[in-house]
Amino acid sequence: MSLSSRLARIIRLVDLYSAQHLRSSRSLMLWPILLLFIVGACWGLADPDISLPGEIQADTPYEVLFIASGFILLSATLGVVLIGFDGISRKRLSGVLSVELSQPIPRSDLGISLLLGVWGAVLIPTTLLSLLGMVAIHAQMGVWPEPGDALLFLISTGLLLYWYAAIQLLASSWAKDMGGAIAWGIGTWMMFTMVWVLVTVMVAGILGVEVGDTSDSQYQQLSVWVDLFSPNGVYQMLLESNLDGGMGRRINPLFVWLAALLWSIIPTWLFLHRFERIK
């Protein structure tokens, strides 16, 4: 079978899987959450009269998008968890996976279709609402984000969602039951979203870096490197690379893009490797 036919088949399946997820009640729950977190954040943060805590000042549309990315980390990644946590385990428990695996399609093609299907189901609303968020920023500030900045924001957000989709499906392929699927799904999301600071502090403690003062330069440098091992950290650093002045952390963008590449490859490879052997 030619590569073009395989690609056409994958695209056809991704389309069907994404549509299937988008029709689900979970997806319907996701839309208002994303609307509130993305568009609401952009609207509120772009308000010239707003005073943010911690002396944070959003002066440009891109800075608004950057601060709003924190809300994406909470909402859109949770959306991937919501849709993907049982992406494999549910099919396995219901017997549908056996039917799908018995079809004449290479498992790698089926696996990548499932992955892109979950990704697409969250990427579509997130991208649409991010664009709406940019409209909200324009409405508040009277200026549009620079096209390059907007593109970087959308690409970085897309990558973040892809990493989460791969992690979720990998975790789902390990889960033996619904409880396990929920534990794996929420557990991985919580680790990167909620408890990563704890991981950073633990690593700092092990390496003898002072952890009492998080503004300490040695601690900050360490946290940058530790953050490369978290999809959220890499996402934030990708966005920081376009910030003017003091908001960004000091790290060579090459390392950040390298980390982004590895985050795109390694979870995907692990998932496909697992999917080839799934029973």
Next chain:
Amino acid sequence: MAGRRLELVGIGYRHRMHDPRRFKPWNTRPGAGIHDITFSLPSGSIVGLIGANGAGKTTLMRVICGLYQPASGEARLDDEVIAAAGLKPRGHAQVGFMPEQVSWPGPGTPRQALKCLSAMRVDGNGNDIDSLFKLVGLSSRSDSPLDSLSQGMRQRLSLAAALLGNPDILVLDEPLNSLDPVAQIAFQGLIRQLAQRGHTILVSSHMLAELDRFVDRILVLHRGQVIGEGEMSEVESELGLVDSMRFCGLGQAPTEIFTSAGLAVETSPDCIEGHWSLTVDLPSGFSQLQVTELISALAESGNSPYSATKLKHNLADILAAATGLSPAEVGLEVDEHLVIPLAKIGGEEE
């Protein structure tokens, strides 16, 4: 439809069982499986795969359908190898699989489910979906939500999924499970209809009586090995299982009429007071005419039976005869360590 011949040669597979150790919690060890399975499915036939729970029926079917990679041996469709040790597990366009009890969770409809599966095939245009729904009798519910389907309808949807692309070989894992008797009869008719269309069908069940109604041949699996193969009567006769009949009547049991005809007789324990009920073993070659003569003799002696029923052997009888174990020993215990070569019919005990 020109059927193709499925042939399995020396297929072996062991499941990996979780065996956690203190310092290696992910440790596994070989568990139950199938061992040295060799047989072929004649084109256009319905072959029943029978065996107790844990005998390896589903494992064997999953190897054939490309879900498990065999550890040894190979499966061939005519000259094409479809599963073999070292070959990545993958489904085959000419092998349709209906797993046991797919619950088809929502959202979506049967049509959307089949459309998605159809898209996985090279010729996946989904044109034949309507005809498949018609064939399995699901046309009226093809656009209903999946959640609203009954178990019988879900089974029909699973069968339609197996029939996508019109495969030569159909592998049906326990298709009669959880169906009511009416649905079972309808399903059996459907399977017969598919065989008439040229499909070669391998169907598993532990319900021998149900299988006996529509299969051409049986394959007996026990502890992961084939211990008998052929037509039902052939297997029974090779195992030395004799036919038996139960006669019931009123008054005193006319045992001497049977014994004088040289027949072994046993009194049935569940007989009602004032009635008699005798189970009579019929030797090989005992014809219908001889049965009629026997009934006439009973009538002449004033012991006309009110019922004469031919008894069918159940799975336990066949397994007990094949293994030399008592039905109780054969019965319940499934030991994952036991993939031991047993006595094969017409073969030698290893």
